[in-house]
Amino acid sequence: MAIVRFHGGCHQIGMSCIEIDTKKSRILLDCGMDPTNNAIPKVDENVDAVIVSHAHLDHCGAIPFYKFKKIYCTTPTADLMYITWKDTLNLSKSYKEEDIQRSLNNTETLNYKEEKQITEDITLKFYNAGHILGSASIYLDIDGKKILYTGDINETPTRTLLPADTDVDEIDVLIIESTYGSPLDIKPSRKALEKQLIDEIAETIENGGKVIIPVFAIGRAQEILLIINNYIRSGKLKDVPVYVDGSLIHATGIYMSYLDWLNPKLKNMVENRVNPFGELKKADNSVFNKEPCIIISTSGMVQGGPVLQYLSLLKSPKNKLILTGYQAEGTLGRELEEGAEEITPFKNKIPVRGKVVKIEFSAHGDYNSLVRYIKKIPTPKKAFVVHGERYQTLSFAMTIWKSLKIPTFAPVNGSILPL
Numbered sequence: 001m002a003i004v005r006f007h008g009g010c011h012q013i014g015m016s017c018i019e020i021d022t023k024k025s026r027i028l029l030d031c032g033m034d035p036t037n038n039a040i041p042k043v044d045e046n047v048d049a050v051i052v053s054h055a056h057l058d059h060c061g062a063i064p065f066y067k068f069k070k071i072y073c074t075t076p077t078a079d080l081m082y083i084t085w086k087d088t089l090n091l092s093k094s095y096k097e098e099d100i101q102r103s104l105n106n107t108e109t110l111n112y113k114e115e116k117q118i119t120e121d122i123t124l125k126f127y128n129a130g131h132i133l134g135s136a137s138i139y140l141d142i143d144g145k146k147i148l149y150t151g152d153i154n155e156t157p158t159r160t161l162l163p164a165d166t167d168v169d170e171i172d173v174l175i176i177e178s179t180y181g182s183p184l185d186i187k188p189s190r191k192a193l194e195k196q197l198i199d200e201i202a203e204t205i206e207n208g209g210k211v212i213i214p215v216f217a218i219g220r221a222q223e224i225l226l227i228i229n230n231y232i233r234s235g236k237l238k239d240v241p242v243y244v245d246g247s248l249i250h251a252t253g254i255y256m257s258y259l260d261w262l263n264p265k266l267k268n269m270v271e272n273r274v275n276p277f278g279e280l281k282k283a284d285n286s287v288f289n290k291e292p293c294i295i296i297s298t299s300g301m302v303q304g305g306p307v308l309q310y311l312s313l314l315k316s317p318k319n320k321l322i323l324t325g326y327q328a329e330g331t332l333g334r335e336l337e338e339g340a341e342e343i344t345p346f347k348n349k350i351p352v353r354g355k356v357v358k359i360e361f362s363a364h365g366d367y368n369s370l371v372r373y374i375k376k377i378p379t380p381k382k383a384f385v386v387h388g389e390r391y392q393t394l395s396f397a398m399t400i401w402k403s404l405k406i407p408t409f410a411p412v413n414g415s416i417l418p419l
């Protein structure tokens with residue numbers, strides 16, 4: 001009988017890693033890092049393969065620490081993982097360039113819905129997860145037993161991506177994320193969020209100020225660029241320079257090279273000679289002159305990355321900082337979110353006189369979206385809930401069991417259970 005070992009990502013967001021042991025093989029689903037403390041799961045590097053759902057740090061960040069012989073992911077994920085690993089190398093020096101190269105050399109890529117027998121008794125297939133470019137839900141056929149590991153999912157369409165596939169084959173065991181798993185986690189619509197973002201930007205630009213938008217390089221950056229450029233093109237937002245900085249430039253290049261994997265509307269735009277992401281002007285000293293502008297830069301939690309260089313602009317009450325995602329405890333982003341009057345990104349203190357606002361553009365489905373997702377896919381016989389804070393994980397396990405009548409478990413890190 002196959003068993004499942006939960007190495008990480010239980011009752012937490014970070015360090016996702018699940019091992020499946022069968023009679024004839026051993027594989028890992030994701031091998032991520034905890035972004036808050038750089039912790040990695042303890043695993044045996046002699047497993048037959050690691051299957052990666054997508055290129056975010058909490059799903060692939062720990063791979064270069066190990067000498068895995070085989071890594072499977074989608075084609076865009078392989079390109080994006082390189083950016084994630086390089087960013088990690090630059091920030092923490094925790095592994096070497098040669099570790100990244102070895103990991104890439106051992107990576108084999110698949111398209112969505114392409115089947116591949118990866119060990120004697122396991123066949124693999126990826127479905128679109130709707131979360132970031134190349135993101136996948138992992139479908140396994142283990143000697144006739146069917147497993148779906150959702151990875152991070154979004155069941156609603158965004159400007160960049162089509163919604164997660166729900167036309168999945170039959171499922172015996174579902175392993176599902178629960179980032180917004182509590183019934184209280186109801187998020188505003190995309191449209192409402194966009195309007196809020198544009199109103200905040202317009203207010204500052206009208207007053208002759210500058211807007212700084214810290215973003216995550218993969219996913220968030222591209223969506224923000226799409227929204228801003230769209231409003232500028234349609235004349236609803238004043239045409240001011242939009243500057244970019246950090247690894248989001250490279251990541252956006254990868255988005256542009258995989259148009260077939262994105263929302264088809266983007267491909268149409270390119271065919272009509274519109275660059276959906278705008279011209280990607282690299283930020284330079286001109287961001288400090290008098291003219292109003294928008295600066296989009298990594299890192300998303302204001303924890304290092306080139307965005308730190310622009311924080312001195314917050315000395316002026318005319319300028320504004322817009323946070324676009326979750327800010328973990330202990331990050332400069334969280335300090336700003338909580339109203340810090342003074343920050344120290346480098347040696348000198350900077351008084352914060354500019355306004356700081358947060359508009360959360362999540363790449364995860366909210367509670368209603370998660371429930372809709374489960375109702376749309378074939379009903380599983382059993383479910384495991386992972387990838388959520390404790391309260392979210394437990395609430396969502398309760399939701400699945402009570403209202404959908406599916407036996408559901410919320411394992412902790414270290415749990416070993418029959419599949």
Ligand SMILES: [Zn+2]
Pocket residue numbers: 054056131152
């Ligand atoms: Zn993710």
Ligand SMILES: [Zn+2]
Pocket residue numbers: 013014056058059152387
């Ligand atoms: Zn994640």
